[in-house]
Amino acid sequence: METLAQQINIEKTKHSKIDQVDFDDLSFGSIFSDHMLVCDYKNGNWETPKIMPYGPISLDPSAKIFHYGQSIFEGMKAYKDADEQVWLFRPHDNHRRFNISAERMAMPEIPQAYFMEGLETLIGLEKAWIPSTDGSALYIRPFMFASGKGFHASPADAYKFLICLAPSGAYFSGKVKVLIEEKYSRSADGGTGFAKAGGNYAGQFYPTQLAAKKGYHQVIWTDDHKHEFIEEAGAMNIFVRLGDTLVTAPTSDRILDGITRKSILQISERENIKTEVRKITVGEVVEAAQDGSLKEMFGAGTAAVISPIATFGYRGKDYDLPELENSYASRLKKRIVDIQYNRAEDPFGWRYGI
Amino acid sequence: METLAQQINIEKTKHSKIDQVDFDDLSFGSIFSDHMLVCDYKNGNWETPKIMPYGPISLDPSAKIFHYGQSIFEGMKAYKDADEQVWLFRPHDNHRRFNISAERMAMPEIPQAYFMEGLETLIGLEKAWIPSTDGSALYIRPFMFASGKGFHASPADAYKFLICLAPSGAYFSGKVKVLIEEKYSRSADGGTGFAKAGGNYAGQFYPTQLAAKKGYHQVIWTDDHKHEFIEEAGAMNIFVRLGDTLVTAPTSDRILDGITRKSILQISERENIKTEVRKITVGEVVEAAQDGSLKEMFGAGTAAVISPIATFGYRGKDYDLPELENSYASRLKKRIVDIQYNRAEDPFGWRYGI
Incomplete structure (x- = not known):
């Protein structure tokens, strides 16, 4: 029997753009590879995916994506090792989470x-687009949106699933300064915060702009009730090191079940770094900053892997984090990245060869 | 000096679809008129709007609308009176709210x-598309979304503003049965609930589907903290009549500042219907249903105007509302609709002739 991958029709581009790309000077997610995967959902079924030249999508102006925000996505990366072998990192977890978001x-x-077969076929075709420069990778963006028509506020009857690829450099660079937010919120109890849904991100832009005007790069989100608990850092999960213990908030319907987050917890366990998964109060973080027990804070996510926070602001005051020689952030990032690029053993079975 | 309207370039369709439309049998928002208005925002400026045949929009797959949900809309209607004169209802309020959502x-x-000039020019051109049947109107959908490219989770650098028109019949018909929701939530304190943002609607679909499986048409949203207060009815504001007093929840960052909602409050004041704008607890509504003081519940919004609720469900029990001869719902709906269709005086100055 034919596998799905064998059924995928591939229309190759006549004009590759690859020669125009400076792979030593990549920004994040702004250059796209030659091909994309497109799959349509109609009449209750997914049609066979197609791979075609990267190019515009045509939609009716009443397509529900424009009006009611039915859209979800994932963020993944493909890595090339020294032998030009290509690897993904825990891709089945992205697939699982994609379907959780979809529901x-x-x-x-x-x-x-x-x-998975769509992803592997597309990446196999675009192998030349995976950067080899340290710190760079091929960012993979699977996404789905409502293409069905009509102004009735109800789920669409047609959807599009796409995978696009963007050779990318680092997401953040330099010292990150964050603001603990006390007015705006990212998500509600019983809301969509745990899903990678488009609307969760758009809602963060304005508060982040306000924070940027005060000189901060990102917002630390707190609960919407009393802004008492630290929940996420921008579009990343957050970790706080108190003394020698690494603490992160539990996942919930407000907090994304990040793949980097859970990888950090698993690596920490193996490395005998003490971790706690529990609610973190703003009060204890401020107190720990004052008494010196706050050693590190960092964001964790696919795009930036681990993004150390240099300063946090709270109620008009800035608190600087110490600069540590052997931080958990740098140690854990090295462990993860070494697995991703096949530079170290993978005792967890996270690497997935293509 | 030329007005903006004089600068709008109009490309007329060669093939009108109007003869294919049965104006006596219209559903809601599923048929679109011949033309649409399109306006692009680039390099920090709005370009001159264009009117062109209704047709597909072409977008890069990395357009931020697909990934980060930057989209807002308004819902309005154009009404035709017995003399074929065309009217809008409080259109400047829609414009104001559109910009509040945008921010x-x-x-x-x-x-x-x-x-306003875009709207008037487009509707002037599409006058023949305004239904004359009672209860029907030309539904107007102004909307804006992020067309700028890139996977970076930040605001787009380009946007599209469109106005599309859909001759429409009633949004709901028949008796509406609603479920008071205690698990899922529509919005957070400090969130985007007051904005007509796409993501607010997509998040409601799944809980509404679950309610539909239990036989309910819509969900009554409560606060996300303790599900103690009644806030909205589906995508509408909610009114509860307790004895002879009409009560609605105050607007907040969780609750939309509905134009129908505020019109109902203003008409009620003029008609000496006692109103209260205050938080409504689920407990008092259930108690009032039990002791007979709950006379009416209805949703209010542009699409349905006023949508009376026949039954509400709460914690596994259904509560039927009485069928009143002279309900506030029917009286207030008649007042609003009579103003909209120019069948009565408009002491408020709400009607806007085109």
């Missing part, structure tokens, strides 16, 4: 074969 | 002339 947004789940 | 979603505001 919450009343969108159809995508079968594993469509996600 | 919260970190999108550019649209100048009043672009909104």
